[in-house]
Amino acid sequence: MVQFTAFEKVQGFLLLLKAEIVEPFSAQYYPHPAADLSGKTVLVTGGTSGTPPPKLIGLKNSRGIGKETAQQLALCGANLILTARDEKRAQKLVGELIELTGNTRIEIVYMDYSDLGSVRKAAAKILREVGHLDIFLNCAAKGYCYPPVMTMDGHEEM
Numbered sequence: 383m384v385q386f387t388a389f390e391k392v393q394g395f396l397l398l399l400k401a402e403i404v405e406p407f408s409a410q411y412y413p414h415p416a417a418d419l420s421g422k423t424v425l426v427t428g429g430t431s432g433t434p435p436p437k438l439i440g441l442k443n444s445r446g447i448g449k450e451t452a453q454q455l456a457l458c459g460a461n462l463i464l465t466a467r468d469e470k471r472a473q474k475l476v477g478e479l480i481e482l483t484g485n486t487r488i489e490i491v492y493m494d495y496s497d498l499g500s501v502r503k504a505a506a507k508i509l510r511e512v513g514h515l516d517i518f519l520n521c522a523a524k525g526y527c528y529p530p531v532m533t534m535d536g537h538e539e540m
């Protein structure tokens with residue numbers, strides 16, 4: 383089991399406080415005025431990101447990197463392809479993004495990084511149906527890697 387020093391615990395608590403309480407009030411969600419991605423095809427992995435909050439009253443869900451990225455790109459008018467591995471979470475994400483941004487050009491491709499066969503299948507589908515990508519943002523990842531977990535292909539999950 384990982385042991386944290388008293389300093390690391392205080393540091394972790396302050397970071398949590400900043401991310402969950404200070405930033406939601408200071409963050410402004412709007413697209414950069416110069417960013418028009420109409421007609422651009424963007425692939426984002428990890429769009430279903432967002433870790434459940436600790437069980438303390440008043441803390442908001444962390445949105446994670448993929449979801450925030452997907453929302454900003456949708457606001458900029460991109461044609462979005464999002465990867466996901468759970469259909470329910472994926473459908474919820476598409477609904478939320480459409481509601482928040484008005485952009486309906488959002489497709490889901492199912493893929494699990496821990497199974498390279500599923501990655502190849504997803505890549506082949508995108509190549510067949512879309513042909514090319516203008517931007518690729520690889521946001522899917524594990525937030526922590528201890529203890530190490532091996533994938534079915536024999537690689538350490540990251």
Ligand SMILES: NC(=O)c1ccc[n+]([C@@H]2O[C@H](COP(=O)([O-])OP(=O)(O)OC[C@H]3O[C@@H](n4cnc5c(N)ncnc54)[C@H](OP(=O)(O)O)[C@@H]3O)[C@@H](O)[C@H]2O)c1
Pocket residue numbers: 427428429430431432433445446447448449466467468471493494495496521522523524525526540
């Ligand atoms: N959030 C931050 O502020 C921050 C800052 C610095 C670095 N990072 C790093 O950035 C990465 C993502 O952070 P996050 O906060 O967005 O994490 P998160 O909220 O846990 O989201 C992780 C995303 O990756 C997907 N994913 C995980 N394993 C997968 C797999 N085997 N195949 C396909 N998709 C998989 C998850 O899909 P499911 O929904 O299916 O689980 C989810 O969409 C982490 O490595 C984190 O350490 C994050």
